[in-house]
Amino acid sequence: MASLLFAQAHAAEEGPALLKSKCVGCHIPEGNDSFSRISHQRKTPEGWLMSIARMQVMHGLQISDDDRRTLVKYLADKQGLAPSETDGVRYAMERRLNTVEQFDDQLSQMCGRCHSGARVALQRRPAKEWEHLVNFHLGQWPSLEYQAQSRDRDWLELALKDVVPDLAKRFPLENQAWADWQKDRPKADALPGQWSFSGHMLTKGDVRGVMTVTADAGDTFKLDVKGQYADGTPFSGSGSAILYNGYEWRGNVKVGETNMRQVFAALNGEMKGRMFEAEHDERGLDFSAAKAGGAKLLAVQPAHIKAGTQAELTLVGSGLSGAPDFGPGVEVVKVLEATPNLVRVQVKATADAAPGVRGVALGELKGVDLAVYKDIAEVKVVPEFSIARVGENGGSTPKVQGRFEAEAWGKGADGKPYRIGYLPAKWSVEPFDERAKEDEDVKFAGVMNADGVFVPGLAGPNPERKMMTNNAGNLKVIAELEEGGHKGEGHLIVTVQRWNNPPIP
């Protein structure tokens, strides 16, 4: 690990020489450390890793893992994306694989049928380079045009005539955002220090704590995480991280026995993103952190209270001070603990406290909301749509689980729905349609546990199933709230392993 980070820390000096020694055989030098193709695109660290890995797999490039990491660091710094250019598509880097993408029809149908649309939206190129990319697709997969799903149109003609000009306009190599970012890009030395963090892991609950960041060589860091889940389970460990392009934070932390990855945007004294298990990226938490030195309210945990009840609420942030104020009808009974990172209070919501979402204040600090509810109007299963995958059974691919929570919604005095938050529920699955019922998907596709974790079945053909098919299934996920018995419904597809699992889906 030490040598790995050492190599990356010297990327700025070593990058140009590596490009010259490793890439020049096939990419033409254009002077000024520029090379054909390579110097005319911008992308994320993951994007650069995928391009270079493809050079190895498809074109026989010979490069050590260390040199490849150095080049990824060099290129991601020199030809990366500005923060505003990754806004809204970070889910792909964060490996939120259940995301249902929202792109226009053309991009979805022409480019989003083999991989995510985000893979496209996370790149910047001039028209010529988008054109090369289209040609590379057809050259590499000549059958693309008449493969399933592509037979419906003249793909190449449409791609060159319509998609390329559109992409060149939407995702150009040069723009103001990137020019500004290169000028103002913050230095890595703004990051060492104490970071108070808040998060939520589906089926496990809220988590909070402090991450201590220590400077290492170049843009690399050592990390120490000390925290706990709301139920008291520790969330602590140590690791390392690297900063690409002034804000793309990538960390590796061993929490207990589990290796976890961090994919954050580190901007303006905050880190935001997702932290997930390396081997099971479906197990992850939404993460936000604020640096000591500033004052910021990150979260209130839990962010809901029922009218007429008492509860313990925890405010999480940095530089916390002052009196907590939860608005009319929610009284502070007692402050149980107050540190700069955390304020724990016992509160009481009166029976007539107005239902709805209200701002919480701590002294001068604002920015987080508390939902007060009386009645529950609706329950949603989160995620509403998801994919689990069979695995194991002698194969090397682990099962991909489904993880669900029940999100309660109320109706405000204005008749508008408002989010209450996650509440405890009983979980079950049912066949999604007639076909699923006939094929007994509920019996074969896997088991829904009491905590909302769905564990899919084993990989491979199942002799007990009709036609010896595998343990795929099409299921409804049913949540029944413990409080009030409201029911919500989600959709879960259980399917085969993902054989090809690139960093950007």
Ligand code: HEC
């Ligand atoms: C053995 C030849 C060879 C070597 C060595 C090689 N490349 Fe390539 N590279 C290609 C070819 C051929 C293409 C065009 C087809 C494609 O995109 O795969 C290409 C395309 C690319 C592209 C454009 C991909 C795109 O999506 O448009 C990038 C970026 C790239 N190479 C980076 C590199 C880097 C960085 C190195 C050195 C570490 C390198 N290549 C070394 C043959 C090579």
Ligand code: HEC
């Ligand atoms: C037939 C399936 C298919 C379709 C359709 C498709 N792609 Fe791809 N695309 C691939 C595959 C496979 C790769 C290579 C993945 C790898 O390197 O592991 C790829 C790679 C890419 C990359 C990464 C290249 C790099 O090295 O940086 C981009 C960007 C991309 N595609 C954009 C597009 C765009 C834009 C379209 C629509 C015009 C499109 N794709 C349509 C299969 C497809």
